[in-house]
Amino acid sequence: MSQEITVTGTVSGTPVGARPARPRGWALWRLLTLSAAVLVSLSGLRVFTGQDMLVDSGTISTTIIFAVPIALAALGGLWAERAGVINIGLEGMMIMGTWFGAYFAWSTGNPWLGLLAGVLAGMAGGLLHAVATVTFAVDHIVSGVAINILMLGAMRYLSILVYADVDGAGASQSPRTPPFQVLSLPFVKDALGPLEEKGIFLVSDLAALVIGLTTNMSALTLVAILMIPLTYLVLWRTTFGLRLRSVGENPDAAESLGVPVYTLKYVAVVVSGGLAGMGGVFLSIVASRIYQEGQTGGRGYIGLASMIFGNWRPGGLAAGAGLFGYTDALQIRGGGAAIHVLLLLLALVLLAVAVWQVRKDRKGMAAAGALAGVLLLVWYFTTDSLPRELATYSPHITTLLVLSLASQRLRPPAGVGRQWRASRS
Structure with a gap:
């Protein structure tokens, strides 16, 4: 009679058959290595083809403008899906952010109040999605699509109601909004500008990258970029984040350990809507300084694609948003x-x-x-x-x-x- 032999044990503290634990900071190191490889590749391509706009400071700045709203929508999708809720309604929540952000910025003359209003509007959309999906168990896709359709019509109705007698505005657009402060590090452009213009392989590209990241940046852009490491710290370095992610992995096991599953799902989806609303504010106050009907252009869906590209991780989705932003910037500029x-x-x-x-x-x-x-x-x-x-x-x-x-x-x-x-x- 044959016997089945099962081998168990450890080798240097690692169970046999298990994948060795990766060192701390490995994901960050991999992201930095990939970024460096991309920069070297683009630099070589620039030298080979003579297309200087592949890596110049103007392209970097334009890439950031296109990438930020996509990244914010992707972060919104990340929060929701890490708690187990698919948020197809990101597009509608971004639309709410564009309208309320532009309206309150214009009516108060303060773009920061517009930001607050847009984020709160997005959170309200997230709350609506949470009530439908978490409390009433509505299919996540159905609820999200319904929110997108509803918000598109609702914002047009509000525009007709509010802007009917306002010069330069109407059913499809708002008046011009006041801008956020523009931030620049002093002396960077003066010091590195001549180096960028020389076209030296990699050296000039690094100079262009530094100029693009430190010159003429909106204050909201800086806030939005900081949301990426903040999300990582909250979801991967806190007890709250561990519990929230456990809800998305196995809610039954989480509930058996006393984790408030419903509460965390609500929190995640509301935060998701707030981040999408911030992306909408960026579009209407930073990218164009005016609300226009349809200006989201499907960025909520693109944000979900960036989140999937990034494997449901903040660094990965940032890379996905950057890829979208870069190709969009190139086709706009060149x-x-x-x-x-x-x-x-x-x-x-x-x-x-x-x-x-x-x-x-x-x-x-x-x-x-x-x-x-x-x-x-x-x-x-x-x-x-x-x-x-x-x-x-x-x-x-x-x-x-x-x-x-x-x-x-x-x-x-x-x-x-x-x-x-x-x-x-």
Whole structure:
């Protein structure tokens, strides 16, 4: 009779068969390494193609403007989904933030009061979503889509009601809003500007990066950027964050340990709405200084895509938002010619991924990646520019490609989207 032998034990303190624990700060080190690799790649591409706007201070500043509202929406999605609630309604909450932020900034003459109003409006939308999904167990997708449709119509109604007799405003837009303070580090541009203009490989690009990150930045931009490390500290470095994430992973186990599951779900979804509302305020006061109907442009959905790209982590979603913001900035500043250069970079990335897939013995994925890379190389060397229509949608296309490549490594919270009810003893 054969016997099944089970081997257990440890090797250097690590259970056999278990993945060794990663050192503290490993995720930050990986993010910094990836960022450095991207900067080196873009710098080399700039030198090879002569497209200076690939990494200049203007592109960096424009990237931040496009990336911040997406990052805030992604952070909102992160808070909700880490507590197990899918928040498709981010788009509607951003719309509320754009309208209330612009209205109160204009009516009071104070953009900070507009920020407060926009955040509170987004939180109200989050509260509505929480009541529907947590208390009444409405399907998360249905509730979110309903909020998006409802808020779009409600904000138009409010515009007709409020701006009917206001010069320069109407059913689809508000008057101009007062701006936030603009912050700049003194002497940085004067000191590093000449170095940026010399076009030295990597050195000039680092100078452009520092100038773009420290010059002519809105105060709200700085506040929004600080939300990313703050979210990490709260959700991954506090007892409250551990309990909230446990609700999204296994609410039954969390409840058995005395965690207030309903309360934490409410808190997470309300905070989610507040962050989306802040993103809306950014669009109406910083990006354009006016509320316009439809100005969110689907950024709530794009924020969710960035969150998925980032594997439900703050650093990853920041990278995803930056990817959207960068490609959007390039197509705005340089059109099809600037985006065309990225075909070469994308082709090289796909070929590198194909080699990596071969090492993992995934021959089908490797063949597909290699074929796509070769086709992109042929496209790059046989054309000079991308069609304007294609360049406009380049951020969406790029993100879909990246999501498809990263899909095998994604791990959503185990309990996300689950309709949960407290056990009754």
